[in-house]
Amino acid sequence: MTSRRASCSCGQFSVVCQGDPVLVSVCHCLACQQRTGSVFAAQARWASERVHIEGRATVWTRTGESGGKATFRFCPTCGATVYYEIDGMPGVIALPVGAFADPGFPPPVFSVYEARKHAWVRMPENIEHMD
């Protein structure tokens, strides 16, 4: 079975994921922009029983634009988010695609919060769009 490792920048906090992600998506919401420091976030989801977590994390919970809560785990040393959980999706963890440092990672199939998308950002032609 394929196994992939997501890691923070300094490497002390990582998550090993078994198999392929159940969903890969992109989010343009302002909270994701501020969390990542980028103009959109790309994330992959796995069932929580298919991931193994290693290292120390700091926890922070925020309420998103839609009112849902998300709990983030990030490295206390370098600050990189390695995974997060969303209240409305129990049993699932989401990981920033960039944490895998793998340009061959499966592409996103959903693009959400496009109302917040920067005008210059172009999504792939076959992606599903949601406002």
Ligand SMILES: [Zn+2]
């Ligand atoms: Zn780190």
Ligand SMILES: [Zn+2]
């Ligand atoms: Zn978002």
